[in-house]
Amino acid sequence: xxxxxxxxxxxxxxxxxxxxxxxxxxxxxxxxxxxxxxxxxxxxxxxxxxxxxxxxxxxxxxxxxxxxxxxxxxxxxxxxxxxxxxxxxxxxxxxxxxxxxxxxxxxxxxxxxxxxxxxxxxxxxxxxxxxxxxxxxxxxxxxxxxxxxxxxxxxxxxxxxxxxxxxxxxxxxxxxxxxxxxxxxxxxxxxxxxxxxxxxxxxxxxxxxxxxxxxxxxxxxxxxxxxxxxxxxxxxxxxxxxxxxxxxxxxxxxxxxxxxxxxxxxxxxxx
Amino acid sequence: xxxxxxxxxxxxxxxxxxxxxxxxxxxxxxxxxxxxxxxxxxxxxxxxxxxxxxxxxxxxxxxxxxxxxxxxxxxxxxxxxxxxxxxxxxxxxxxxxxxxxxxxxxxxxxxxxxxxxxxxxxxxxxxxxxxxxxxxxxxxxxxxxxxxxxxxxxxxxxxxxxxxxxxxxxxxxxxxxxxxxxxxxxxxxxxxxxxxxxxxxxxxxxxxxxxxxxxxxxxxxxxxxxxxxxxxxxxxxxxxxxxxxxxxxxxxxxxxxxxxxxxxxxxxxxx
Numbered sequence: 001x002x003x004x005x006x007x008x009x010x011x012x013x014x015x016x017x018x019x020x021x022x023x024x025x026x027x028x029x030x031x032x033x034x035x036x037x038x039x040x041x042x043x044x045x046x047x048x049x050x051x052x053x054x055x056x057x058x059x060x061x062x063x064x065x066x067x068x069x070x071x072x073x074x075x076x077x078x079x080x081x082x083x084x085x086x087x088x089x090x091x092x093x094x095x096x097x098x099x100x101x102x103x104x105x106x107x108x109x110x111x112x113x114x115x116x117x118x119x120x121x122x123x124x125x126x127x128x129x130x131x132x133x134x135x136x137x138x139x140x141x142x143x144x145x146x147x148x149x150x151x152x153x154x155x156x157x158x159x160x161x162x163x164x165x166x167x168x169x170x171x172x173x174x175x176x177x178x179x180x181x182x183x184x185x186x187x188x189x190x191x192x193x194x195x196x197x198x199x200x201x202x203x204x205x206x207x208x209x210x211x212x213x214x215x216x217x218x219x220x221x222x223x224x225x226x227x228x229x230x231x232x233x234x235x236x237x238x239x240x241x242x243x244x245x246x247x248x249x250x251x252x253x254x255x256x257x258x259x260x261x262x263x264x265x266x267x268x269x270x271x
Numbered sequence: 272x273x274x275x276x277x278x279x280x281x282x283x284x285x286x287x288x289x290x291x292x293x294x295x296x297x298x299x300x301x302x303x304x305x306x307x308x309x310x311x312x313x314x315x316x317x318x319x320x321x322x323x324x325x326x327x328x329x330x331x332x333x334x335x336x337x338x339x340x341x342x343x344x345x346x347x348x349x350x351x352x353x354x355x356x357x358x359x360x361x362x363x364x365x366x367x368x369x370x371x372x373x374x375x376x377x378x379x380x381x382x383x384x385x386x387x388x389x390x391x392x393x394x395x396x397x398x399x400x401x402x403x404x405x406x407x408x409x410x411x412x413x414x415x416x417x418x419x420x421x422x423x424x425x426x427x428x429x430x431x432x433x434x435x436x437x438x439x440x441x442x443x444x445x446x447x448x449x450x451x452x453x454x455x456x457x458x459x460x461x462x463x464x465x466x467x468x469x470x471x472x473x474x475x476x477x478x479x480x481x482x483x484x485x486x487x488x489x490x491x492x493x494x495x496x497x498x499x500x501x502x503x504x505x506x507x508x509x510x511x512x513x514x515x516x517x518x519x520x521x522x523x524x525x526x527x528x529x530x531x532x533x534x535x536x537x538x539x540x541x542x
Binding site: 061064066069072074094095098099105109112121124125127143147148151152153155157159160164168171213 | 366
């Protein structure tokens with residue numbers, strides 16, 4: 001199924017625009033799970049089981065898995081196995097390299113792990129992104145305006161009277177021949193997000209930066225979704241994963257995911 | 272030992288600025304090695320054994336290893352184990368993310384694998400690069416002007432009368448408090464490389480794009496090294512790895528590495 005069809009189907013079925021960021025830090029896992037053979041996997045499985053019917057997507061930040069060393073590959077694979085097949089999965093690695101190398105990354109993430117979508121970095125231009133886009137049934141979220149403080153360093157530099165990120169957006173719109181491009185725009189920039197949504201039409205936008213990073217839910221929902229209330233992917237990691245550090249962590253994660261889902265839905269144009 | 276000391280020591284000892292890019296593609300490995308338990312590892316070990324005394328550094332392009340799936344981690348680890356400890360190792364992943372995530376990548380690459388240096392992408396700004404720089408004894412090569420065609424898409428956009436990559440360079444010079452920054456500048460842009468070297472002083476520059484990508488050796492050496500003939504890291508991958516596809520591949524790889532070393536050395540200011 002094409003990525004956008006899968007994204008819309010699960011968004012509608014679960015009435016949710018919540019993306020749970022499975023950025024699982026071994027140091028933050030509840031103590032009673034640390035004796036498991038693979039604590040990160042045990043934690044992820046519990047979080048997924050507790051939240052799968054109230055979310056739209058799961059995003060695995062690959063750095064957190066690579067930091068596991070030899071367990072990285074199996075932990076990603078078995079985490080993905082635990083996710084119901086109708087839920088969208090995003091491999092968040094912000095990759096990007098010369099063409100033959102990006103093709104290897106795309107093969108690893110799409111063909112190897114089976115992610116529905118990935119994140120990629122734009123600095124190296126079209127031929128660094130195209131090998132991902134060539135997987136036409138997969139989604140490719142390209143960094144446009146990121147949520148972090150460092151987004152001020154280059155992304156706002158003025159080029160012909162407009163910020164660099166607006167030029168990146170222009171090119172992404174050109175690159176979107178197969179209709180599988182998406183954008184990454186931080187919730188910490190709500191007014192810019194609204195302008196980007198106006199330009200980007202129905203393109204999906206992955207919106208990190210809620211919670212720990214300070215993004216406002218209501219503002220970013222109003223700015224980020226389409227008029228139909230779709231195509232926003234609102235990521236929360238720490239606020240859901242570590243809602244409790246005790247034995248009740250999964251139940252509390254579910255409560256936090258439901259609370260975020262409801263807060264997002266209350267801000268939708270149709271609400 | 273600080274990264275620059277290690278880089279200079281091996282450059283001097285082996286009289287070589289050659290970086291062998293271990294971008295090993297299983298499809299290009301000689302047939303007689305394909306029955307090995309781990310053909311990529313067997314190939315890498317043979318290449319390393321045949322070339323270690325005539326090169327300065329080995330660069331592992333992480334994409335090629337991630338495409339191996341479950342064998343990725345062990346293949347990287349055992350390849351690094353095969354490299355003599357005085358030779359520089361570079362983990363080429365072009366990573367970059369928000370601070371807590373970049374810290375995970377840095378931990379995986381520096382503490383986990385023990386790479387001497389890595390490559391990172393600049394688009395997300397200072398806080399995406401700083402966690403790498405915090406490993407003060409390690410080298411951090413930041414994408415400045417890349418070798419690929421797509422470098423034309425954003426890196427040359429004009430900001431205040433100068434190309435974007437020049438602004439990236441300005442910021443890297445500011446970020447270099449610990450003296451462990453490096454640059455990535457493609458051999459396909461020799462005149463820009465000369466200007467970048469003039470601005471960057473003694474900073475190490477990783478220079479990919481020779482051979483298959485079309486960069487000229489003599490021009491890029493004249494443009495890229497310091498007056499002392501140091502701090503250039505000239506990467507060649509396909510031209511060395513696949514000098515022969517037969518049983519003599521390692522011997523032919525050695526010949527190709529020596530030929531490149533000598534071609535580089537002949538273009539040095541001291542030659």
